[in-house]
Amino acid sequence: MTTSTHAATQHRTATVTARPPHGPVATFARHLGGMAVAMLLGMLLLQPVVAALAGAAGWDLSAAGPEVAALVMATTMTLGMAVWMVHRGHGPRAVGEMSAAMVLPFAVGLAPYWAGLVSGADALVVGHALMAPAMVGAMLLRRDEYTGGHVHGPARTAWGRGVEVVAHRWPTFLALGLTFDSWVSPGIPPAWTLAVLGAEYLVIGAFRREFRRARLLTAHVAGFVVYLGFAAVAATAPAAVAGPVVAAAWLLHVAWDVALQRTGRVTWRWFAEACIVIDLVLGVTVLLHL
Secondary structure (H helix, E strand, O other), rough: OOOOHHHHHHHHHHHEEEOOOHHHHHHHHHHHHHHHHHHHHHHHHHHHHHHHHHHHHOOOHHHHOOOHHHHHHHHHHHHHHHHHHHHOOHHHHHHHHHHHHHHHHHHHHHHHOOOOOOOOHHHHHHHHHHHHHHHHHHHHHHHHHOOOOOOOOOOHHHHHHHHHHHHHHHHHOOOOOOOHHHOOOOOOOOOHHHHHHHHHHHHHHOOOOOOHHHHHHHHHHHHHHHHHHHHHHHHHHOOHHHHHHHHHHHHHHHHHHHHHHHHHOOOOOOHHHHHHHHHHHHHHHHHHHO
16 A cells, blocks of 8 residues: 555544544534534525525515425525535535435425425424434434544545635624625614624623723723714714714724634634624615615
8 A cells, every 4th residue: 555545544534533522422412513503504694695596586485385495494404514514524425314314304394285284384394393303313324423523634625625614714604694684675773783782792701701901891891882872873863974873883893893803802703703794794785775
């Protein structure tokens, strides 16, 4: 066996046999939890995009039957889960099996609907209820893979590099999904949201006990006071003034987000990263609305 072949074999083995940092039951549960979160993120990110594209084509998804709703939900959740599994080092067969475990329950749920035994809403509930047991069953078929650790090898293909980008920048993509409607239907957020905007890092920092330095606490209290002022102006000023004030407040908050994301203080880096995108999108869309 050549040196390169031996190294490649070691890499493939390490991908699924690395010793996990926790016990097998905890590792199994962490795998399941990670996939569940990835599914929800996939749905949150992609469903607004699908709805907007369908609307642009003149198709109202809300008026479509449960088959379409099941297809959209299953597809968006499966894509999120598949990206996470590839990032975690799972092979195509495991990803395919888990994808089937997520799609087939909806087909099972639709069967009694087609027979006229349950409503469309109940068929979707059945599909969701069966999904978790189906996923656990697929995991038990490959118990060694889901109770062992995973080593993230280097991305060797364009697909692999794309997966790594999505996996590492998930707060950005989550924020884009949460604010997608703002691009489609831009508007002006209520004035009270500016008070929340000024208070969020003060509350999070206090919860995390980050304000051991008086200067840091003073800076955040001052920021809260400034945003209370923005909220007061936005609530009482004429629309011609209130709109630009709201836009400026959201855009100014981006600098606050960036500072905390770079330093890692007060809040979680992922939260600050998501806030950068949300604040930027809302600020820009308010300006577009004006």
